[in-house]
Amino acid sequence: MKDLYEYQKDKIWIKEYPIHYAGVDFNSRMTVIRLSNGNLFIHSPCEIDENTKVAIESLGKVEFIVAPGSYHYFYVESAQRAFPHAETFICPGIEIKKPDIEFDWLLGDRPDKRWENDFEQVLIRGNRCIWEVAFYHQVTRTLILVDLIENITDETEDVSGTLKLWWQLVFRMWNNPKPAPEYQLGWKDKKAASKSLKRILTWDFERIIIAHGDLIEENAKEVALHAWQQVLASSENA
Secondary structure (H helix, E strand, O other): OHHHHHHHHOEEEEEEEEEEEOEEEEEEEEEEEEEOOOOEEEOOOOOOOHHHHHHHHHHOOEEEEEEEEEOOOHHHHHHHHHOOOOEEEEEOOOOHHHOOOOOOOOOOOOOOOOOOEEEEEEEEOOOOOOOOEEEEEEEOOEOOOOOOOOOOOOOOOOHHHHHHHHHHHHOOOOOOEEOOOHHHHHHHHHHHHHHHHHHHOOOOOOOOOOOEEEOOOOOHHHHHHHHHHHHHHHHHOO
């Protein structure tokens, strides 16, 4: 695991870590956000080893642990052990995939009142394979996603040859930001999906933190439009 590092001064920290999933190797990200009340919001937690726990605790009190997507709950229990007094919020559907997961609340389209001054959020609807809640951190103008955009390129570190082959030849995602394959294979209601995506596009974001691939720090809204263009266009023609 790489060390937790400061991404937006005194507001956002990121930790990148390797994962092995579906036979391929690549990296993922945990994001830690300082709320306006000074407490911390852990988005898509990684495994919390002792060094990571100490690094997070040096920033403040962890108030919330958030599993924002269908494939981003694997280390929730590790975070709960590290920060037992934090409340846990999960994306709808995780409680079905993992019936024994302990949580306090389900995420939705409206922010919890305790972070409504920090975030806007929306539940991405319309897919039969995957769900996700997108967050917009207003003060830093940062959109925070997990799988709604993946941006794996020639510059991305620690990507296996098998994943590169699939991304180049099958999904056409190499050097071409797109939603995760589960999204691409699972759209069932593109009008509902488009409504969710259009809400994101009303937000004034200038950068995007994603779970997999390179961070998007230039022309962020144009990149998002390109990534979602197939769904947005299909909904207009439906």
